[in-house]
Amino acid sequence: MADPFQDVDAAGPEFIKMFADSMDVRQADPTMERIVADYLRRLPLAPDSITIEVGAGAGAVTRRIAAAADPAKVVGFDPSQGFVNEAIERSRSHANLSFTVADGANLPIEDNSVDAVIMHTVLTHVTHPDSLLVEAFRVLKAGGSLVVCDADFSKATFSSMPNDPLNICAQEFVREFVTDAFIVGKLRSLISNAGMEIASFDVVSRIVTTREQMLPWVEVTTQRMVERGDIGKQLADALVAEHDRRAEAGSLYGYQAFATAIARKPS
Numbered sequence: 001m002a003d004p005f006q007d008v009d010a011a012g013p014e015f016i017k018m019f020a021d022s023m024d025v026r027q028a029d030p031t032m033e034r035i036v037a038d039y040l041r042r043l044p045l046a047p048d049s050i051t052i053e054v055g056a057g058a059g060a061v062t063r064r065i066a067a068a069a070d071p072a073k074v075v076g077f078d079p080s081q082g083f084v085n086e087a088i089e090r091s092r093s094h095a096n097l098s099f100t101v102a103d104g105a106n107l108p109i110e111d112n113s114v115d116a117v118i119m120h121t122v123l124t125h126v127t128h129p130d131s132l133l134v135e136a137f138r139v140l141k142a143g144g145s146l147v148v149c150d151a152d153f154s155k156a157t158f159s160s161m162p163n164d165p166l167n168i169c170a171q172e173f174v175r176e177f178v179t180d181a182f183i184v185g186k187l188r189s190l191i192s193n194a195g196m197e198i199a200s201f202d203v204v205s206r207i208v209t210t211r212e213q214m215l216p217w218v219e220v221t222t223q224r225m226v227e228r229g230d231i232g233k234q235l236a237d238a239l240v241a242e243h244d245r246r247a248e249a250g251s252l253y254g255y256q257a258f259a260t261a262i263a264r265k266p267s
């Protein structure tokens with residue numbers, strides 16, 4: 001099945017609500033907060049600037065951008081009407097923030113009109129990342145900044161031992177919910193090919209150790225495997241029980257790598 005993040009509205013309201021909540025939980029993680037704060041600190045965000053987030057989802061990151069940029073204008077774009085509705089609902093307290101439904105390859109914005117474009121965990125979910133980067137180049141002012149932050153899902157694991165059975169949930173997540181698990185390795189050349197100059201490229205480890213962070217992965221992935229008929233409910237329940245046991249014992253361990261590339265459109 002195709003990665004549901006390619007067409008979130010088709011995945012239905014239950015998916016939208018669950019992942020809107022789950023992206024809020026992920027973004028509240030101290031490591032994720034640090035990643036976003038670090039790249040925002042490196043953007044000028046002048047009071048008269050315009051910053052856009054492409055693939056803003058339900059606005060978990062857009063709200064952080066709006067708080068850092070205030071009073072400067074921030075606009076979140078996402079192709080999913082369902083996510084945009086959630087984003088508007090969750091960001092009522094930010095007067096400088098708005099959301100619009102739009103595909104990242106076709107933004108309703110003039111050429112050379114925005115100061116910064118941010119793509120946070122988006123390119124790993126699209127089939128043509130180059131088209132989003134070319135569009136970012138088009139809308140950026142000369143000297144404007146591009147931030148691309150993405151998970152390197154090719155390195156994601158729940159393993160604490162060889163052949164760890166819990167790791168099938170990480171593998172299943174990547175198989176079902178990711179379009180290109182190897183996007184991070186291609187980022188620098190994709191960004192350069194779109195005409196931008198890379199200023200920095202860093203990778204940070206995120207460790208997932210709590211029930212709140214990891215249970216949605218385990219529940220959703222085991223449910224998918226049952227629906228496909230690959231495993232029975234007994235094994236699905238056993239994997240969730242093993243997850244819960246590790247959470248209780250303090251031995252839960254998930255690993256993700258997040259890369260951040262910052263680039264500039266040449267002046």
Ligand SMILES: C[S@@+](CC[C@H](N)C(=O)[O-])C[C@H]1O[C@@H](n2cnc3c(N)ncnc32)[C@H](O)[C@@H]1O
Nearest residue numbers: 005023055056057060061080103104120121122
């Ligand atoms: C994992 S979510 C990340 C949402 C948000 N950036 C965050 O971190 O909370 C991936 C997002 O990419 C969006 N997306 C998928 N295809 C896209 C496209 N062609 N253009 C723009 N966004 C897209 C999805 O609708 C979804 O909201």
